[in-house]
């Protein structure tokens with residue numbers, strides 16, 4: 001399939017694997033790229049420029065296809081070494097960067113200079129337009145369904161994607177709630193030129209996470225996510241579990257007095273415990289409503305091939321039959 005997104009990133013299928021903390025490692029990124037999508041390594045999971053350089057090198061050993069790096073800008077008292085991370089990205093010849101959180105204006109000149117294509121993840125049309133204005137090459141439009149941070153507007157993709165299509169000149173991919181060929185065709189119908197998946201890619205053979213995490217996603221339904229940290233204007237969609245219910249009780253009890261420190265036990269240091277040790281109830285970890293559409297743990301290639309075959313079938317048969325009837 002050819003779209004402006006496949007052309008921009010030099011990939012075969014318009015499918016991107018969004019950056020994911022403690023999931024977006026070389027194993028998953030290379031598997032996605034080898035299957036014809038765009039795999040993404042998550043810079044902040046590596047933490048330091050040195051470790052990121054090693055992870056990029058490791059990924060390169062596993063694929064000769066293009067892959068990208070996600071750089072997430074988080075409010076932090078001790079910010080990561082962003083200049084060092086970008087230096088490594090440029091020096092290691094990466095050609096695609098996914099940014100998220102604050103807009104990447106500060107870093108665009110050096111990325112452009114190095115001929116790196118930037119796709120910025122946005123949860124609203126106004127942020128997408130801002131990304132376009134500052135010179136991003138594409139945006140990933142993240143609806144309210146998404147795993148991770150859906151922003152504070154609560155607009156789902158059935159509205160957000162066509163709204164983005166009404167306003168944007170640059171190409172965009174849908175993100176949030178995407179799982180299969182139906183998602184891809186619907187995204188294309190609404191004006192996107194590809195789709196980004198997070199949660200769905202965790203439940204694959206190659207995702208370098210504990211089997212308990214994959215099983216938790218297969219077991220979960222679309223009713224099993226919760227929104228946390230709304231009061232802190234840092235909303236996150238997570239899979240419900242004992243730790244998350246504890247957190248929500250604190251939010252209810254403290255109301256407007258809630259501070260980040262109050263919920264530290266449920267949010268700090270949770271990812272390695274969940275993703276590596278398999279303690280899926282340890283606390284809050286991002287998960288999309290799309291968990292309800294995840295019923296198996298295929299290889300990444302089987303998943304992507306299935307998506308493309310299903311999309312083809314929908315376009316050439318189901319929709320064509322409606323039209324000719």
Ligand SMILES: Cc1cc2nc3c(=O)[nH]c(=O)nc-3n(C[C@H](O)[C@H](O)[C@H](O)COP(=O)(O)O)c2cc1C
Pocket residue numbers: 017018019020021023042070071072099100101121142145146147148149175176177178196197198199200285286287288289290
């Ligand atoms: C476990 C997990 C960790 C994530 N970590 C990050 C991250 O570090 N940076 C980021 O930009 N997005 C992160 N995301 C968001 C994904 O990149 C993607 O935008 C989102 O999962 C799309 O929604 P979906 O889960 O419904 O596919 C994460 C998502 C999940 C499920």
